[in-house]
Amino acid sequence: MPAxxxxxxxxxxxLAGGLILALGLPQRPARAQAMGGTQHARKVPAYLxxxxxxxxxxxxxxxxxxQGIHTAVxxxxxxxxxxxxxxxxxxxAPAGADYQVLFxxxxxxxxxxxxxxxxxxxxxxxxxxxxxxxLQAAAQRLAVPVASLSTEPGFVIHPxxxxxxxxxxxxxxALPIPADAEPKAAGTGFxxxxxxxxxxxxxAKSTGQARYGIDMRVDGMxxxxxxxxxxxxxxxxxxxxxxxxxxxxxxxxxxxxxxAVAVLADNFWRARKAVExxxxxxxxxxxxxxxxxxxSSASMLxxxxxxxxxxxxxxxxxxxxxxxxxxxxxxxxxxxxxAPYLAHAQLEPPSATVRFNAxxxxxxxxPNQAPEQFRAIAAREASLAEDRxxxxxxxxxxxxxxxxxxxxxxxxxxxxxxxxxxxxxxxVIWTREEEFARDAYRPMGFARLRASxxxxxxxxxxxxxxxxxxxxxxxxxxxxxxxxxxxxxxxEGVAFKPYAIPNRRIExxxxxxxxxxxxxRSVGHSMNDFFLEAFLDEVAEVAGQDPLAFRRAHLxxxxxxxxxxxAVVDLAGxxxxxxxxxxxxxxxARGLAMASPFGTEVATIAEVSLRNGEVVVHDLFIAIDPxxxxxxxxxxxxxxxxxxxxxxxxxxxxMGFEDGRPIPRNFDTYRILSRAxxxxxxxxxxxxxxxxxxxxxxGTPGVPPAVANAIAALTGRRIRSLPFAKERIGAA
Amino acid sequence: MAEITVNGQARRVDVEGxxxxxxxxxxxxGLTGTKYGCGVAQCGACTVLVDxxxxxxxxxxxxxxxxxxxxxxxxxxxDPVGARLVAAWVALDVPQCGYCQSGQLMAATALLKxxxxxxxxxxxxxxxxxxxxxxxxxxxxxxxQASEAA
Numbered sequence: 011m012p013a014x015x016x017x018x019x020x021x022x023x024x025l026a027g028g029l030i031l032a033l034g035l036p037q038r039p040a041r042a043q044a045m046g047g048t049q050h051a052r053k054v055p056a057y058l059x060x061x062x063x064x065x066x067x068x069x070x071x072x073x074x075x076x077q078g079i080h081t082a083v084x085x086x087x088x089x090x091x092x093x094x095x096x097x098x099x100x101x102x103a104p105a106g107a108d109y110q111v112l113f114x115x116x117x118x119x120x121x122x123x124x125x126x127x128x129x130x131x132x133x134x135x136x137x138x139x140x141x142x143x144x145l146q147a148a149a150q151r152l153a154v155p156v157a158s159l160s161t162e163p164g165f166v167i168h169p170x171x172x173x174x175x176x177x178x179x180x181x182x183x184a185l186p187i188p189a190d191a192e193p194k195a196a197g198t199g200f201x202x203x204x205x206x207x208x209x210x211x212x213x214a215k216s217t218g219q220a221r222y223g224i225d226m227r228v229d230g231m232x233x234x235x236x237x238x239x240x241x242x243x244x245x246x247x248x249x250x251x252x253x254x255x256x257x258x259x260x261x262x263x264x265x266x267x268x269x270a271v272a273v274l275a276d277n278f279w280r281a282r283k284a285v286e287x288x289x290x291x292x293x294x295x296x297x298x299x300x301x302x303x304x305x306s307s308a309s310m311l312x313x314x315x316x317x318x319x320x321x322x323x324x325x326x327x328x329x330x331x332x333x334x335x336x337x338x339x340x341x342x343x344x345x346x347x348x349a350p351y352l353a354h355a356q357l358e359p360p361s362a363t364v365r366f367n368a369x370x371x372x373x374x375x376x377p378n379q380a381p382e383q384f385r386a387i388a389a390r391e392a393s394l395a396e397d398r399x400x401x402x403x404x405x406x407x408x409x410x411x412x413x414x415x416x417x418x419x420x421x422x423x424x425x426x427x428x429x430x431x432x433x434x435x436x437x438v439i440w441t442r443e444e445e446f447a448r449d450a451y452r453p454m455g456f457a458r459l460r461a462s463x464x465x466x467x468x469x470x471x472x473x474x475x476x477x478x479x480x481x482x483x484x485x486x487x488x489x490x491x492x493x494x495x496x497x498x499x500x501x502e503g504v505a506f507k508p509y510a511i512p513n514r515r516i517e518x519x520x521x522x523x524x525x526x527x528x529x530x531r532s533v534g535h536s537m538n539d540f541f542l543e544a545f546l547d548e549v550a551e552v553a554g555q556d557p558l559a560f561r562r563a564h565l566x567x568x569x570x571x572x573x574x575x576x577a578v579v580d581l582a583g584x585x586x587x588x589x590x591x592x593x594x595x596x597x598x599a600r601g602l603a604m605a606s607p608f609g610t611e612v613a614t615i616a617e618v619s620l621r622n623g624e625v626v627v628h629d630l631f632i633a634i635d636p637x638x639x640x641x642x643x644x645x646x647x648x649x650x651x652x653x654x655x656x657x658x659x660x661x662x663x664x665m666g667f668e669d670g671r672p673i674p675r676n677f678d679t680y681r682i683l684s685r686a687x688x689x690x691x692x693x694x695x696x697x698x699x700x701x702x703x704x705x706x707x708x709g710t711p712g713v714p715p716a717v718a719n720a721i722a723a724l725t726g727r728r729i730r731s732l733p734f735a736k737e738r739i740g741a742a
Numbered sequence: 743m744a745e746i747t748v749n750g751q752a753r754r755v756d757v758e759g760x761x762x763x764x765x766x767x768x769x770x771x772g773l774t775g776t777k778y779g780c781g782v783a784q785c786g787a788c789t790v791l792v793d794x795x796x797x798x799x800x801x802x803x804x805x806x807x808x809x810x811x812x813x814x815x816x817x818x819x820x821d822p823v824g825a826r827l828v829a830a831w832v833a834l835d836v837p838q839c840g841y842c843q844s845g846q847l848m849a850a851t852a853l854l855k856x857x858x859x860x861x862x863x864x865x866x867x868x869x870x871x872x873x874x875x876x877x878x879x880x881x882x883x884x885x886x887q888a889s890e891a892a
Contacts, residue, residue, distance in 0.1 A: 216847065650880075658876075
């Protein structure tokens with residue numbers, strides 16, 4: 011079996027030399043937690059290897075794609091193991107039951123801003139258990155009681171000196187795993203948790219040494235370039251110039267795949283040149299995921315709008331009788347909001363490298379957020395049992411929801427077919443053009459919002475309808491949506507807001523998207539909080555109230571949210587809506603928005619001006635309360651990153667469709683935020699002590715409405731349709 | 743067969759003359775630190791130095807670099823300016839996903855070699871590479887720190 015060239019340290023099966031803590035006994039299940047669980051927390055051998063040199067390798071259930079999870083997880087383990095953070099090497103764990111650390115120990119994905127908040131206990135118990143084993147091994151070697159020993163980072167300390175962990179690990183691995191090791195008690199000072207520890211992968215990422223899926227190379231592999239059908243659903247009937255393509259330099263073979271043609275060659279550029287020269291007779295559409303010929307994003311928006319008054323299923327936070335109040339109200343405020351389809355536009359295009367091995371196993375290297383789900387799909391595609399398949403999860407060159415499983419039109423499926431057909435290892439890379447044509451897009455969204463005010467100037471009734479479909483309904487099916495069925499990924503951000511509104515009804519009307527849709531940084535929140543928070547400013551204006559005072563009035567019941575508003579106002583140097591003259595001579599205004607995504611609370615203030623008809627965002631002030639934290643430096647970076655993508659979407663991004671086909675196919679026509687539009691981002695972290703929330707996504711949803719509200723304050727113009735850049739806002 | 747100079751070494755490559763330098767580096771020479779992001783010179787992930795000039799290698803055919811010196815991220819620390827930038831990147835934890843950072847660092851190296859003390863406008867003019875993680879402010883801070891360390 012040819013050895014992979016680019017694996018960082020080990021053969022494909024891993025676990026060659028230097029191993030330690032590798033034998034273990036079955037453990038007693040620990041007490042379950044609601045979303046996370048600690049069932050696997052004492053499975054030390056599955057997670058940790060301490061080499062004689064003291065180097066610690068940690069298998070992380072989660073994928074690292076820029077969110078800092080490899081560092082944050084190592085911080086938790088290192089805190090309890092009492093080890094230097096810098097001694098850790100972290101890699102994503104393979105598919106397997108031991109790594110199912112979410113949903114009561116039954117599943118694992120990297121997403122939902124789940125990772126730290128649901129594994130905080132798991133990783134601390136893991137570290138504490140490993141430390142107890144090292145202490146026990148030292149006690150046996152020295153023939154002293156464990157109680158006479160202690161640790162300092164990387165060493166067991168005894169009255170006569172100290173022993174490095176690396177010298178104890180082999181003996182520790184032979185010990186039974188203790189079932190009673192507990193993490194440090196609450197109130198104990200932490201050495202690492204809560205500290206801005208440096209990230210473990212920065213140097214590799216700053217010297218070109220970090221390896222991503224697209225960098226994979228195995229001996230004897232062919233490279234494949236793909237041309238998908240112009241419209242999803244068509245299959246290649248015939249490649250008319252097949253012989254000419256096969257005669258091109260380096261070309262190995264030409265293949266018809268479901269929905270695509272592939273050319274295999276000895277390098278990628280040769281494969282790409284050939285596949286782009288392919289003359290393909292596409293068959294009439296049929297099979298899965300057929301996009302109608304007359305589908306367009308403009309027609310889809312009208313389809314959603316046509317359902318805006320249809321009866322829908324109510325969200326669980328319904329109370330009172332909003333429709334009845336609105337029917338008799340003397341004055342109602344109604345507005346329609348919409349947001350377009352979006353690409354993920356992660357900078358690393360998708361790829362997959364696969365190799366069938368002589369022993370009947372299959373190795374797969376592909377960017378993914380869900381190894382077990384990818385393994386299940388690979389098993390079906392390859393007609394192999396799951397235990398014959400190894401899923402390797404490399405560093406992700408960005409993900410933002412792109413790398414879940416969204417069907418079988420995927421480089422992994424294509425590579426498996428091509429490797430089977432050629433009896434060679436195969437790497438498939440999608441060009442940027444193919445990626446933008448077959449992404450699982452952030453859904454287009456629409457909402458009709460209706461409100462009335464009470465005699466106290468507060469909202470008496472809010473009735474919103476969100477026709478559409480989120481990735482939850484699309485990919486998990488309506489049977490999984492509860493009773494009455496509700497796609498939370500379609501309503502979150504319009505529903506589940508903290509404001510005290512006595513009569514409230516948020517409805518979802520299921521209108522399927524004919525194109526593939528997927529999760530995207532903060533998913534429904536990325537548009538729905540824009541709809542609701544911008545509308546809230548509209549209602550405040552009708553009420554004759556300042557947007558900050560109006561929100562405060564609806565949050566009087568919640569000290570946590572009032573504190574958050576105080577924090578963001580303080581961070582911004584006080585609240586002033588404007589317009590006001592800035593020192594640089596521009597006329598500026600500020601907008602405010604709040605969001606409650608993924609268990610975290612966020613308040614955002616944007617300060618804007620106008621230049622040549624486009625909005626200029628100068629500053630974003632963001633206060634975030636995730637309850638409690640692990641690494642404030644990573645949180646600040648994540649909030650800034652999430653804000654950037656939110657601003658990018660608000661200002662520029664739009665994946666349009668005409669005649670069933672996506673129009674933007676590269677970054678020349680799909681504009682994302684560049685340096686020129688990047689504002690200063692000011693972040694303040696609050697730790698209210700509430701249950702820990704997520705941090706990867708929550709910075710996103712507040713930005714579009716904060717900017718829209720600032721534009722309205724500056725120009726009087728209310729933008730209800732994203733992105734802003736599709737029309738000139740005005741000259742100010 | 744063409745002969746090119748990459749990171750100070752003469753390399754013979756046997757691919758068509760219209761092959762983009764990006765794929766020569768990645769596939770023929772195995773230098774995968776230079777990244778493919780768009781192929782149309784928009785994103786800048788493929789930026790390398792050609793005779794010291796920041797160049798989008800995805801739009802630079804092999805034929806165009808005969809007799810010229812190519813420097814990639816793999817050799818960045820051999821250059822004192824590049825080494826200062828890497829040190830600043832590490833000190834400030836600039837990267838997030840990291841995929842664009844090879845190109846960002848090569849563009850920054852070219853900038854500081856031309857303009858050792860760049861102001862904000864010079865940074866904006868030189869640093870046109872895209873970053874989907876939004877690390878633009880951190881990158882600018884890294885450039886400032888490296889320029890002050892000179």
